Amino acid sequence: MALFTQLKSYQALQSHFEEVKNEHMRDLFAKDADRFTKFSAKACGIELDYSKNRITEKTKALLLDLAREAKVEEKRDGMFTGARINTSEDRAVLHTALRNKSDNEVLVDGQDVMPEVRATLAKMKAFVAEVHDGTRKGYTGKQFTDVLAIGIGGSFLGPKIMTEALKPYKVEGLNVHFVANVDGAHIHDVLAKLPVETTLVLMSSKSFGTQETLKNTLTTKEWFLNNGGTFEDIAKHFMCVSSNIKAATEFGMDEDNIFPMWDWVGGRYSLWSAIGLPIALALGFDNFEALIDGAYDMDQHFLSAPLEENVPALLGVLGVWYINFFGAQSHVLLPYDHYLRGFPAYVQQLDMESNGKSATPTGDYLDYATGPVIWGGEGTNGQHAFHQLIHQGQVLIPADFIMPIHSQHEMSNHHAMLASNCFGQTQALMQGKTVEQVKAEFADKGLTDAEIEKVAPQKVFEGNKPSNTILMEKLTPRALGQLIAMYEHKVFVQGVIWGINSFDQWGVELGKVLGNDVLAKLEDSSIELDGDSSTNALIERFRNRNA
Numbered sequence: 001m002a003l004f005t006q007l008k009s010y011q012a013l014q015s016h017f018e019e020v021k022n023e024h025m026r027d028l029f030a031k032d033a034d035r036f037t038k039f040s041a042k043a044c045g046i047e048l049d050y051s052k053n054r055i056t057e058k059t060k061a062l063l064l065d066l067a068r069e070a071k072v073e074e075k076r077d078g079m080f081t082g083a084r085i086n087t088s089e090d091r092a093v094l095h096t097a098l099r100n101k102s103d104n105e106v107l108v109d110g111q112d113v114m115p116e117v118r119a120t121l122a123k124m125k126a127f128v129a130e131v132h133d134g135t136r137k138g139y140t141g142k143q144f145t146d147v148l149a150i151g152i153g154g155s156f157l158g159p160k161i162m163t164e165a166l167k168p169y170k171v172e173g174l175n176v177h178f179v180a181n182v183d184g185a186h187i188h189d190v191l192a193k194l195p196v197e198t199t200l201v202l203m204s205s206k207s208f209g210t211q212e213t214l215k216n217t218l219t220t221k222e223w224f225l226n227n228g229g230t231f232e233d234i235a236k237h238f239m240c241v242s243s244n245i246k247a248a249t250e251f252g253m254d255e256d257n258i259f260p261m262w263d264w265v266g267g268r269y270s271l272w273s274a275i276g277l278p279i280a281l282a283l284g285f286d287n288f289e290a291l292i293d294g295a296y297d298m299d300q301h302f303l304s305a306p307l308e309e310n311v312p313a314l315l316g317v318l319g320v321w322y323i324n325f326f327g328a329q330s331h332v333l334l335p336y337d338h339y340l341r342g343f344p345a346y347v348q349q350l351d352m353e354s355n356g357k358s359a360t361p362t363g364d365y366l367d368y369a370t371g372p373v374i375w376g377g378e379g380t381n382g383q384h385a386f387h388q389l390i391h392q393g394q395v396l397i398p399a400d401f402i403m404p405i406h407s408q409h410e411m412s413n414h415h416a417m418l419a420s421n422c423f424g425q426t427q428a429l430m431q432g433k434t435v436e437q438v439k440a441e442f443a444d445k446g447l448t449d450a451e452i453e454k455v456a457p458q459k460v461f462e463g464n465k466p467s468n469t470i471l472m473e474k475l476t477p478r479a480l481g482q483l484i485a486m487y488e489h490k491v492f493v494q495g496v497i498w499g500i501n502s503f504d505q506w507g508v509e510l511g512k513v514l515g516n517d518v519l520a521k522l523e524d525s526s527i528e529l530d531g532d533s534s535t536n537a538l539i540e541r542f543r544n545r546n547a
């Protein structure tokens with residue numbers, strides 16, 4: 001497969017870029033009253049306005065040529081049908097099977113995975129019901145009041161952020177707490193407020209080998225045993241989700257208390273599996289199912305909509321346009337919704353762990369940029385903090401504004417004010433403010449020419465800053481499922497165009513190995529310090545911390 005920069009459509013885009021790079025969106029809007037209609041699309045409940053991008057109809061056509069030449073459609077179909085597209089780990093990539101609502105089989109090595117998926121969902125449903133109705137009790141016979149969910153990365157961010165995003169749907173009487181970091185401060189603070197007798201511990205680790213998760217689980221087990229629980233009671237309180245059943249049982253998990261997952265589900269794509277149990281416990285199984293239904297809606301759109309109207313594909317190619325032609329290095333997510341405040345961190349892992357790559361699966365090093373830095377925060381808070389740089393800084397930062405049309409809580413005109421800020425920001429970023437406008441304003445105020453010359457450049461907004469506006473009716477579980485799957489597929493489209501494997505994460509391994517080596521040296525002063533002078537000095541400093 002040719003590298004992305006060797007594709008014919010890439011060359012065509014490069015010449016086109018030279019033609020249009022200085023076009024201002026202000027002029028594009030002025031020239032074409034239909035610009036919004038031409039550059040907006042709908043996918044199930046999601047509405048995308050991508051008219052405030054630095055594109056013309058020709059740009060869009062060329063970008064979609066690129067997607068076609070990179071075989072986005074064929075590879076998409078391959079992913080949904082179980083092709084082993086995670087080549088470095090020789091695995092299929094089937095998070096979409098977890099939300100498959102059709103009767104179609106999904107085959108991996110000739111074996112339909114759907115019966116296992118459905119059986120696990122049924123086991124989850126029964127488990128959630130038993131916890132909620134009190135059939136499943138703690139060791140003293142009391143109903144569970146709290147769940148401690150332990151996991152990290154993909155086994156944490158999805159459950160935590162989606163539970164937070166859907167807070168208005170929370171079931172009464174059961175509080176779900178999350179711990180990820182190996183920093184003892186976190187587990188310390190959480191355990192301090194939990195009642196041993198009525199706390200259910202749910203450990204999530206696909207590999208069952210992640211240092212942080214194992215340590216936090218062991219610490220919780222000690223806390224349980226030191227505060228009234230006995231070894232015999234552990235089976236009543238400790239559950240886990242893992243694809244490594246052997247390691248889980250060796251660790252002491254009761255086999256009945258293990259919820260399976262599979263090697264064809266990547267960690268950052270796993271919230272639809274039993275990894276989503278904390279969501280189902282916090283919000284009820286029906287709401288968890290609605291989340292899955294939403295993802296299925298988006299899967300169907302991604303599979304069937306022509307690329308011209310395909311929301312994940314459009315978002316994907318727009319990202320490529322800015323990263324590889326305009327040189328953008330980051331992409332900001334701006335949810336105008338307090339409950340979605342954690343969403344940028346979720347997409348950060350999804351995108352950066354997937355597309356932060358520098359070689360192709362066939363061993364070629366890339367000579368072009370891939371995944372951007374994903375960051376962001378809730379609006380309007382960011383407007384009073386980092387938006388300054390997006391408006392007037394020297395770097396181009398494409399933005400996604402995410403806004404539910406209806407609030408969870410209609411309180412006087414709060415929501416209209418929120419929406420006005422969201423839409424107003426996209427407008428300001430697009431149109432900017434010219435030096436002539438600034439000068440005219442100052443002249444009206446009676447400033448001298450010399451004063452105006454000095455101040456005007458500081459008040460100019462160049463504008464022409466691209467943004468997508470992503471709307472949904474309301475932040476329901478189903479709408480959230482659609483939104484998450486939209487970003488999953490956007491990341492997929494970009495990975496295909498860049499010719500990389502979006503489903504492995506070898507870049508996290510070296511740090512783990514060296515971290516283990518350092519831990520041994522921190523805990524045993526007799527081990528020789530044979531590393532670089534900086535790392536040696538840091539270890540020495542820690543070894544001597546009580547001296």
Ligand SMILES: O=P(O)(O)OC[C@H]1O[C@](O)(CO)[C@@H](O)[C@@H]1O
Pocket residue numbers: 152153154155204205206207208209210213267268353505508
């Ligand atoms: O679920 P596990 O196996 O504990 O892994 C946790 C996370 O660690 C990572 O492998 C990165 O270190 C993620 O991809 C994964 O979601």
